[in-house]
Amino acid sequence: LPDGEVVRDLTKIVLVLEYEGTNYCGFQFQENGTTVQSEVEKAVLQLTGESLRVVCASRTDAGVHAKGQVACFRTGSRHSEETFLKGLNNYLPQDIAVKAAYKVDESFNIQMDAISREYRYYIFNSPARSPLWRKYSYQVVGKLDLEAMNEAAQSLIGEHDFSSFVTCFDESVKSTVRTVHQAHLERKGDLVVFEIVARSFLRHQVRNTIGTLIRIGTGKITIEDFQGIMEAKKPGLAGPTTPAHGLFLMRVNYPGPFRSE
Amino acid sequence: LPDGEVVRDLTKIVLVLEYEGTNYCGFQFQENGTTVQSEVEKAVLQLTGESLRVVCASRTDAGVHAKGQVACFRTGSRHSEETFLKGLNNYLPQDIAVKAAYKVDESFNIQMDAISREYRYYIFNSPARSPLWRKYSYQVVGKLDLEAMNEAAQSLIGEHDFSSFVTCFDESVKSTVRTVHQAHLERKGDLVVFEIVARSFLRHQVRNTIGTLIRIGTGKITIEDFQGIMEAKKPGLAGPTTPAHGLFLMRVNYPGPFRSE
Numbered sequence: 055l056p057d058g059e060v061v062r063d064l065t066k067i068v069l070v071l072e073y074e075g076t077n078y079c080g081f082q083f084q085e086n087g088t089t090v091q092s093e094v095e096k097a098v099l100q101l102t103g104e105s106l107r108v109v110c111a112s113r114t115d116a117g118v119h120a121k122g123q124v125a126c127f128r129t130g131s132r133h134s135e136e137t138f139l140k141g142l143n144n145y146l147p148q149d150i151a152v153k154a155a156y157k158v159d160e161s162f163n164i165q166m167d168a169i170s171r172e173y174r175y176y177i178f179n180s181p182a183r184s185p186l187w188r189k190y191s192y193q194v195v196g197k198l199d200l201e202a203m204n205e206a207a208q209s210l211i212g213e214h215d216f217s218s219f220v221t222c223f224d225e226s227v228k229s230t231v232r233t234v235h236q237a238h239l240e241r242k243g244d245l246v247v248f249e250i251v252a253r254s255f256l257r258h259q260v261r262n263t264i265g266t267l268i269r270i271g272t273g274k275i276t277i278e279d280f281q282g283i284m285e286a287k288k289p290g291l292a293g294p295t296t297p298a299h300g301l302f303l304m305r306v307n308y309p310g311p312f313r314s315e
Numbered sequence: 316l317p318d319g320e321v322v323r324d325l326t327k328i329v330l331v332l333e334y335e336g337t338n339y340c341g342f343q344f345q346e347n348g349t350t351v352q353s354e355v356e357k358a359v360l361q362l363t364g365e366s367l368r369v370v371c372a373s374r375t376d377a378g379v380h381a382k383g384q385v386a387c388f389r390t391g392s393r394h395s396e397e398t399f400l401k402g403l404n405n406y407l408p409q410d411i412a413v414k415a416a417y418k419v420d421e422s423f424n425i426q427m428d429a430i431s432r433e434y435r436y437y438i439f440n441s442p443a444r445s446p447l448w449r450k451y452s453y454q455v456v457g458k459l460d461l462e463a464m465n466e467a468a469q470s471l472i473g474e475h476d477f478s479s480f481v482t483c484f485d486e487s488v489k490s491t492v493r494t495v496h497q498a499h500l501e502r503k504g505d506l507v508v509f510e511i512v513a514r515s516f517l518r519h520q521v522r523n524t525i526g527t528l529i530r531i532g533t534g535k536i537t538i539e540d541f542q543g544i545m546e547a548k549k550p551g552l553a554g555p556t557t558p559a560h561g562l563f564l565m566r567v568n569y570p571g572p573f574r575s576e
Contacts, residue, residue: 074446119447139443149446182400185335185410186380190447 064128066162067138068312069094069108070154071123076189076299077149080116081123090114090150094125097145101138102131111164111306112171112255117298119190122153122172122305126164156312170235170251172304175264175296177246184244191245192300198246198271200239206270206280207237210250210263217287219262221295230256230287239267249304261301262293325389327423328399329573330355330369331415332384337450337560338410341377342384351375351411355386358406362399363392372425372567373432373516378559380451383414383433383566387425417573431496431512433566436525436557438507445505452506453561459507459532461500467531467541468498471511471524478548480523482556491517491548500528510565522562523554 071090079087083095094108111124133141138155146152176191178184179198184191217230236251248264266283269275275283283291332351340348344356355369372385394402399416407413437452439445440459445452478491497512509525527544530536536544544552 072443072446074449121447143444148444148449151444151446153443182414183404183409183412185333185412186382186451188335188409 064130064160065132066126066128066158066160067135068156068158068162068164069125069138069142069152071120071125072151072153073120073123074149074189075114075117075119078116080118081110081114081120087116090120090123091125093147093150094142097142098127098129100145101141102129102133104129104131109164111168112303114301114303115258115298118301118303119299120303123303124164124168124306126158126162154312158312162312167308168254168306169309170253170307171255172249172251172307173255173260174302174304175248175250175260176300176302177248177264177268178244179241179246180244187245189299190302192297194246194268194272196272198268199273200241200246200271202277203239203267203271206267206277207239207248209277209281209284210234210237214284215287216256216259216284217289218283218291219259219266219293220256220289221258221262221293223289224257227256232256232259237263258295261295261298264300265294265296266292268296325391325421326393327387327389327419327421328396329417329419329423329425330386330399330403330413332381332386333412333414334381334384335410335450336375336378336380339377341379342371342375342381348377351381351384352386354408354411355403358403359388359390361406362402363390363394365390365392370425372429373564375562375564376519376559379562379564380560381564384564385425385429385567387419387423415573419573423573428569429515429567430570431514431568432516432564433510433512433568434516434521435563435565436509436511436521437561437563438509438525438529439505440502440507441505448506450560451563453558455507455529455533457533459529460534461502461507461532463538464500464528464532467528467538468500468509470538470542470545471495471498475545476548477517477520477545478550479544479552480520480527480554481517481550482519482523482554484550485518488517493517493520498524519556522556522559525561526555526557527553529557 073090079089081090083091091108106127108125108127135155139152142152178187178191178193181195211234213233215230216232234252239248334351340350342351344352352369367388369386369388396416400413403413439448439452439454442456472495474494476491477493495513500509
């Protein structure tokens with residue numbers, strides 16, 4: 055080693071994050087506008103003095119909320135998991151919080167190791183708007199036919215080419231084939247909750263899926279139309295893209311526990 | 316009748332209101348600061364041209380939310396219930412909404428006819444704060460002993476002098492005796508939900524009650540201490556007053572349906 059050079063062991067840290075997306079331009083860093091990533095990186099800088107890059111498991115768009123986003127970075131600092139948890143929460147704004155922090159093995163890959171991502175979409179299904187749910191749900195006035203919507207949702211399950219469920223063609227995406235494990239709607243009073251679990255999702259896939267399901271629920275299209283949309287494999291065919299503020303990233307699942315010890 | 320005088324039939328209208336209390340100085344009109352009442356009166360003025368007074372069933376303090384507040388006014392206008400519902404929602408801000416509107420008999424008394432008021436208080440019982448619940452719950456870090464809290468809550472039920480549960484003596488209040496029908500706590504994940512139902516409440520009674528119950532739940536006082544506080548009948552003895560943003564007026568119950576026809 056040249057004189058003066060110090061080899062520092064880097065530790066990989068995983069954070070479980072909750073955030074209200076209302077005031078953010080999504081998770082990922084952008085030139086203009088505040089993102090969850092830039093806020094977490096700022097907090098890490100304040101806690102450790104390190105200017106580093108934080109990567110997430112499932113990118114959320116502007117306005118989307120998260121109950122259980124997972125993020126990861128490598129640090130030269132020697133802080134305990136407890137210090138990362140409390141210290142970062144101390145520097146983060148009130149609409150972002152670290153729920154848990156773990157030291158993980160260097161081999162851990164936050165995106166490739168994830169076995170599934172769970173999203174929820176909240177519909178407020180009532181003629182009267184709700185002040186308390188307005189930031190966390192999308193209002194649909196007419197009573198939705200959940201039976202028809204659930205029947206269509208069943209056809210999403212399994213491995214399919216979801217080309218019709220992206221808003222536009224993106225040549226950086228190698229494959230539009232995705233595997234959906236679960237897709238189900240449930241009524242809870244005035245709320246209709248859509249839960250969808252997949253290995254991973256295409257951009258806008260969840261919001262274009264629920265947008266199409268709502269068209270079934272309001273009788274605008276049939277279940278056969280829905281299957282036709284799936285089979286056409288044509289970007290922009292599904293939708294409309296429902297508003298971001300009804301969407302929550304609930305959880306990212308990994309095969310084992312996070313802790314490396 | 317003197318010449319030119321017109322006797323107008325007034326119609327009594329009842330509104331069921333939902334609001335997020337975050338940005339309001341409570342329900343009732345105040346010289347300084349925006350209140351829910353002033354917003355509703357402004358919307359009525361825009362819809363009917365009438366400058367009138369709106370009365371509520373259960374006054375909520377600054378920052379307290381409501382899922383089912385009930386409000387009442389008399390109007391000379393001939394609008395249908397449907398027009399009041401849609402018209403007022405059109406003029407009200409996004410954090411206040413009319414959920415239902417009814418024409419009621421002149422004899423209806425919004426405060427005296429109410430048989431019970433239902434309140435909920437949400438505690439976020441976790442060491443990590445919650446961005447999504449921060450405006451709708453009060454965080455308590457240490458794990459609460461719900462069994463002890465529920466045992467104490469049982470002693471609230473029935474007719475009692477709740478003097479110890481007001482923050483300070485108020486000579487305008489004729490009696491400090493109130494009848495509590497239900498008082499119960501339940502854990503739902505990280506949330507602890509306190510439900511209390513009474514004929515009516517003293518000012519700050521719910522927040523001073525949950526404040527005292529939290530002290531039992533964290534082991535600061537015993538159930539015997541709690542009973543001692545109740546029996547002392549001394550204003551300011553209970554508490555502390557928990558923050559307003561965890562409190563929701565859920566419902567006001569009346570013996571019959573609202574509709575007059």
